[in-house]
Amino acid sequence: MAAVTLLSTRAVSKTYGGLKAVQNVDFILPKGEIRALIGPNGAGKTTFVSMLCGRIPVTSGVIEFEGTDVTALPDHKRISLGIAYTFQITSIFANLTVYENVALAVQRHHVGSDKNLKIQTKIALARVGLHPFSDQTAGDLAYGHQRLLEIAMGLGQTPKLLILDEPTQGLSDGEIDAFKTLIRDVAQTTTVLLIEHNIDVVMSLADQITVLNFGEIIAEGTPAQIHANAAVQTAYLGGDDA
Amino acid sequence: MRKSIALHLGLIALLIVLQFVLPAYHHGNMARIMVMATYAMGYNIMFGYTGLLSLGHAMFFAAGLYGMGLSVQFLGMGVGPAFGMGLFASLTLSLVVGLLALRTLGVAFMIVTLMFSQTIFLVILYFNPYTRGDEGFVIQQSVRHIFGLDLSDPTIRYFAALVLFSTVLIGTLKLVQSNIGRVFIAIRENEPRAKMLGYDTWRHKLLSVVLSGTVSGAAGASYGILFGYVGASFAQVPYSIFPLLWVLLGGAGTVIGPFIGTLFMFYLIDLSSTVTDAYMLVVGVVLVLLTMFARNGLIGIVRERWAKWLP
Ligand SMILES: Nc1ncnc2c1ncn2[C@@H]1O[C@H](COP(=O)(O)OP(=O)(O)OP(=O)(O)O)[C@@H](O)[C@H]1O
Ligand SMILES: [Mg+2]
Numbered sequence: 001m002a003a004v005t006l007l008s009t010r011a012v013s014k015t016y017g018g019l020k021a022v023q024n025v026d027f028i029l030p031k032g033e034i035r036a037l038i039g040p041n042g043a044g045k046t047t048f049v050s051m052l053c054g055r056i057p058v059t060s061g062v063i064e065f066e067g068t069d070v071t072a073l074p075d076h077k078r079i080s081l082g083i084a085y086t087f088q089i090t091s092i093f094a095n096l097t098v099y100e101n102v103a104l105a106v107q108r109h110h111v112g113s114d115k116n117l118k119i120q121t122k123i124a125l126a127r128v129g130l131h132p133f134s135d136q137t138a139g140d141l142a143y144g145h146q147r148l149l150e151i152a153m154g155l156g157q158t159p160k161l162l163i164l165d166e167p168t169q170g171l172s173d174g175e176i177d178a179f180k181t182l183i184r185d186v187a188q189t190t191t192v193l194l195i196e197h198n199i200d201v202v203m204s205l206a207d208q209i210t211v212l213n214f215g216e217i218i219a220e221g222t223p224a225q226i227h228a229n230a231a232v233q234t235a236y237l238g239g240d241d242a
Numbered sequence: 243m244r245k246s247i248a249l250h251l252g253l254i255a256l257l258i259v260l261q262f263v264l265p266a267y268h269h270g271n272m273a274r275i276m277v278m279a280t281y282a283m284g285y286n287i288m289f290g291y292t293g294l295l296s297l298g299h300a301m302f303f304a305a306g307l308y309g310m311g312l313s314v315q316f317l318g319m320g321v322g323p324a325f326g327m328g329l330f331a332s333l334t335l336s337l338v339v340g341l342l343a344l345r346t347l348g349v350a351f352m353i354v355t356l357m358f359s360q361t362i363f364l365v366i367l368y369f370n371p372y373t374r375g376d377e378g379f380v381i382q383q384s385v386r387h388i389f390g391l392d393l394s395d396p397t398i399r400y401f402a403a404l405v406l407f408s409t410v411l412i413g414t415l416k417l418v419q420s421n422i423g424r425v426f427i428a429i430r431e432n433e434p435r436a437k438m439l440g441y442d443t444w445r446h447k448l449l450s451v452v453l454s455g456t457v458s459g460a461a462g463a464s465y466g467i468l469f470g471y472v473g474a475s476f477a478q479v480p481y482s483i484f485p486l487l488w489v490l491l492g493g494a495g496t497v498i499g500p501f502i503g504t505l506f507m508f509y510l511i512d513l514s515s516t517v518t519d520a521y522m523l524v525v526g527v528v529l530v531l532l533t534m535f536a537r538n539g540l541i542g543i544v545r546e547r548w549a550k551w552l553p
Contacts, residue, residue, distance in 0.1 A: 055438060079440035091438070093431040104428050107421050108440045157439065 094139030284457030293430030298359030306459025332459020378473025
């Protein structure tokens with residue numbers, strides 16, 4: 001069964017001054033997959049996905065989404081093609097209510113009545129369990145709940161590709177379990193690219209894992225393959241303080 | 243949502259009642275305040291809701307004022323069509339200024355708007371033979387008629403100002419509760435995030451500038467028609483600063499705030515100038531107090547403490 005490619009990159013690089021944050025990355029993401037992107041701190045994961053969603057421009061290389069070259073498209077246009085990005089460093093509308101935050105995510109692509117907008121917004125909130133907090137000011141939420149709000153804003157966009165940048169950071173064990181269930185459910189209809197440090201989450205969710213180190217892909221494969229990969233072991237043991 | 247409609251319709255109803263009960267002096271003031279509050283509401287769309295601080299709004303007010311005034315003076319238009327010319331002038335100017343100034347951000351944006359506004363002021367002076375620059379010109383009472391109504395008559399003038407004010411008040415209310423208004427607010431709060439939700443924030447900002455400039459121009463054109471005077475003083479720096487002060491005092495990003503701020507500032511200056519010549523000092527002190535104790539303005543405080551639903 002030849003999988004349909006949703007997103008691919010060819011020789012994508014990003015240089016900051018002399019620092020090669022991402023180098024020559026060739027990456028193929030088939031539709032329907034849950035792909036985990038892992039690697040030590042500073043490996044270039046956030047930089048890489050930021051280029052995918054258009055938040056930062058590439059230094060060189062080509063990005064294709066659904067077969068069209070989107071490398072030169074401005075961020076908002078790329079997002080409206082169906083890419084959603086949830087920030088590693090929480091970026092919500094802190095002074096607005098939780099409801100307004102998600103309504104903003106829903107309304108851009110939303111067609112239909114205001115009533116329907118409300119319903120869609122409430123559904124997205126309920127999926128992450130934030131519906132009891134609808135009318136609270138988003139900035140007043142606990143950190144973990146702000147992370148969930150980020151996810152709800154991602155879901156609210158009903159994207160084709162959902163990019164989650166360390167979504168479980170700051171979540172409790174119970175919330176992490178709920179998150180895993182949620183992502184399995186989301187993956188029925190959406191391709192998921194997940195940056196994650198929690199190795200248990202990665203192992204239990206990912207169909208495939210891509211490992212980045214010093215801006216380069218050093219391994220790619222199923223969770224079992226990655227688990228057994230020597231290069232990955234060294235990258236983590238050699239480059240990590242844990 | 244329903245509470246907010248009731249509040250704003252209530253304000254309009256109150257202003258109708260005041261027409262019949264206010265003594266002549268305050269009656270005249272109130273007509274002027276309603277026109278200036280309209281100017282402030284226009285300013286508020288950009289500053290209060292979209293987070294774009296302009297220091298040059300006088301140019302939009304003046305574009306409306308002169309667009310109307312020159313059309314009466316040199317094209318022999320009635321005040322109705324001339325009002326349309328004023329709107330057109332301010333709309334065009336705000337589109338051009340928006341296209342150019344929105345290439346800059348923050349402080350640079352403030353300075354660019356200030357410079358554009360100074361340029362407009364100098365242009366008005368340069369064409370002195372037509373604009374009568376510094377001393378200005380009068381819109382003759384004989385011209386200030388619409389639908390057979392004499393707009394220089396205090397009662398009719400009051401109602402004309404009220405129509406303008408109410409239209410913009412309800413229009414602003416609808417705008418900020420609409421999807422577009424929600425995006426304006428999102429840009430004010432966190433523009434990078436708004437982009438990452440797929441919004442073309444540049445276009446929304448341009449729309450905000452054009453709406454803001456055009457409403458300001460409508461206020462300018464109305465001022466000329468209702469009070470019969472067109473002059474370059476309205477294009478000067480103080481008239482760019484006033485709407486900022488009114489909006490800050492009343493509450494930026496609230497629908498009713500600009501009116502409250504204009505009302506307070508007007509009577510503050512009015513009362514203090516009977517006591518001292520240094521009324522600008524009083525204004526300064528109020529501003530300092532404001533930034534120290536009431537950053538969100540009068541209505542901003544009400545919203546924080548008692549009425550979170552206030553739009
Ligand atoms: N704006 C920037 N300017 C300069 N250097 C940057 C910038 N952004 C990232 N870097 C550098 O690029 C490298 C990759 O950073 P990136 O944030 O992509 O790593 P990461 O894999 O997401 O790390 P983490 O797991 O800590 O989130 C790091 O060395 C970082 O210091
Ligand atoms: Mg990162």
